[in-house]
Amino acid sequence: xxxxxxxxxxxxVVLLTTRHAGNDNVMTLGWHQVLDFSPSxxxxxxxxxxxxxxxxxxxxxxxxxxxxSEMLDAVVRVDNCSGEEIDKFAAxxxxxxxxxxxxxxxxxxxxxxxxxxxxxxxAVERYNLFILEVTRIRARRSPKQPEFLHYAGDGVFxxxxxxxxxxxxxxxEMLGF
Amino acid sequence: xxxxxxxxxxxxVVLLTTRHAGNDNVMTLGWHQVLDFSPSxxxxxxxxxxxxxxxxxxxxxxxxxxxxSEMLDAVVRVDNCSGEEIDKFAAxxxxxxxxxxxxxxxxxxxxxxxxxxxxxxxAVERYNLFILEVTRIRARRSPKQPEFLHYAGDGVFxxxxxxxxxxxxxxxEMLGF
Numbered sequence: 001x002x003x004x005x006x007x008x009x010x011x012x013v014v015l016l017t018t019r020h021a022g023n024d025n026v027m028t029l030g031w032h033q034v035l036d037f038s039p040s041x042x043x044x045x046x047x048x049x050x051x052x053x054x055x056x057x058x059x060x061x062x063x064x065x066x067x068x069s070e071m072l073d074a075v076v077r078v079d080n081c082s083g084e085e086i087d088k089f090a091a092x093x094x095x096x097x098x099x100x101x102x103x104x105x106x107x108x109x110x111x112x113x114x115x116x117x118x119x120x121x122x123a124v125e126r127y128n129l130f131i132l133e134v135t136r137i138r139a140r141r142s143p144k145q146p147e148f149l150h151y152a153g154d155g156v157f158x159x160x161x162x163x164x165x166x167x168x169x170x171x172x173e174m175l176g177f
Numbered sequence: 178x179x180x181x182x183x184x185x186x187x188x189x190v191v192l193l194t195t196r197h198a199g200n201d202n203v204m205t206l207g208w209h210q211v212l213d214f215s216p217s218x219x220x221x222x223x224x225x226x227x228x229x230x231x232x233x234x235x236x237x238x239x240x241x242x243x244x245x246s247e248m249l250d251a252v253v254r255v256d257n258c259s260g261e262e263i264d265k266f267a268a269x270x271x272x273x274x275x276x277x278x279x280x281x282x283x284x285x286x287x288x289x290x291x292x293x294x295x296x297x298x299x300a301v302e303r304y305n306l307f308i309l310e311v312t313r314i315r316a317r318r319s320p321k322q323p324e325f326l327h328y329a330g331d332g333v334f335x336x337x338x339x340x341x342x343x344x345x346x347x348x349x350e351m352l353g354f
Contacts, residue, residue: 003330009207010327010335011188030186033210035222035304043220043306045212069341076346123300127212127308129220150187150327152340153354155347158187161338163329164246169253170332177330 001040004134006177007066007112008042009034010160012148013075015065016046017096018055019104024096026088026107027052028079030151032064037177040134041119048128051083056130060118061102064132065110069147069159101135111146112139178217181311183354184243184289185219186211187337189325190252192242193223194273195232196281201273203265203284204229205256207328209241214354217311218296225305228260233307237295238279241309242287246324246336278312288323289316 008014016029032044042064046053056062067075074092081088089096089105096105102115116132123129140146150158167175185191193206209221219241223230233239244252251269258265266273266282273282279292293309300306317323327335344352 006330009188010329011186031211033220033222034208035306041304043210043304045210072341072343073346076343080346080348080351120303126297127218127220129212131304147338150337152187153183155344155352156340156342158340159338160327161324161336163333163335164249165333166249166253167332169250169257171257174257175332 001134001137002037003137003177004040004042004114005034005037007114007139008032008064010148011150012066013151013157015067015075015078015107015110016044016052016056017063017065017105017107018052018059020055020059023055024089024105025052025055025083026078026094026105028075029064035131042116042132042134043129044132045128046130053128056118057121057124059103061104062116062132063099063102063104063106064114064116065107066112066114067110067149069149071109072149072157075149106138111148112137178311178314179214180314180354181217181219181291182211182214184291184316185209185241187325188327189243190328190334192244192252192255192284192287193221193229193233194240194242194282194284195229195236197232197236200232201266201282202229202232202260203255203271203282205252206241212308219291219293219309219311220306221309222305223307230305233295234298234301236280238281239293239309240276240279240281240283241291241293242284243289243291244287244326246326248286249326249334252326283315288325289314
């Protein structure tokens with residue numbers, strides 16, 4: 001589970017999926033961070049106006065799906081409409097499957113899928129901040145260096161660029177994911 | 178201040194600077210997120226073992242300095258030693274200046290410098306999570322697309338890559354920084 005860091009720490013936009021009372025929803029989420037890696041704890045901000053806010057709070061579970069640049073248009077379209085007006089899965093060609101551990105849809109078109117349970121909702125009232133524990137990760141083996149999306153503001157996305165290693169400058173205990 | 182999102186939302190590694198009891202310190206920080214943008218509220222995790230943890234808690238102020246790829250070696254070296262053993266500023270050629278609003282050093286070699294005050298320490302005991310409010314931002318005008326650093330785990334950094342606009346797919350009220 002500590003590998004969650006590998007996918008979330010560089011700051012990619014993710015697709016948050018939830019299920020509650022027979023409804024599935026998906027939202028675009030850029031505000032998340034790693035809080036710990038053993039166990040793997042993640043926090044994320046979900047706006048109070050979003051349908052996903054109520055669904056996550058009520059169900060206590062979700063999936064963080066990490067899309068690559070091929071899904072850019074779907075990511076933006078999901079972000080600019082509401083699940084109350086439209087079936088976002090059908091409208092934007094987003095496939096879904098059942099998760100292993102949680103009752104929420106997983107998006108197989110995404111490179112990585114992190115199943116999460118709500119661990120702590122004490123900061124929800126003040127900051128809309130949900131603290132999640134990752135219970136399962138599934139990721140594709142290839143490509144080795146997927147092009148993830150990072151939101152740079154004002155409608156512009158930054159794609160993951162070149163990778164450079166500085167392993168030799170790290171103390172051995174600081175390496176790993 | 179809402180422009181803080183522009184620099185932090187894509188997930189760059191930052192250099193956190195603090196001052197307390199006549200000492201300055203700098204640490205490398207990858208675990209942060211935007212919580213709000215008006216006012217600009219940021220959270221970050223500072224490990225309890227770090228000298229910066231005590232300094233930030235005691236002083237209640239800090240600067241988040243956003244380095245570019247030219248500073249990669251300094252960023253890694255700062256992360257692999259302690260301010261108790263070494264003067265990291267002198268050892269790694271890190272220049273410092275006085276901040277405008279807070280009593281902590283600012284790093285002029287960094288592209289952007291966000292001065293912050295500790296707003297809420299209620300999640301510090303449980304998650305080492307400091308909630309900060311940005312009070313001032315200074316950023317260079319060029320380059321327009323700096324190469325920021327994103328930690329991808331295991332000693333490897335991802336650099337900011339190509340930018341692509343999807344402004345046309347956004348609702349107007351969703352644009353801006």
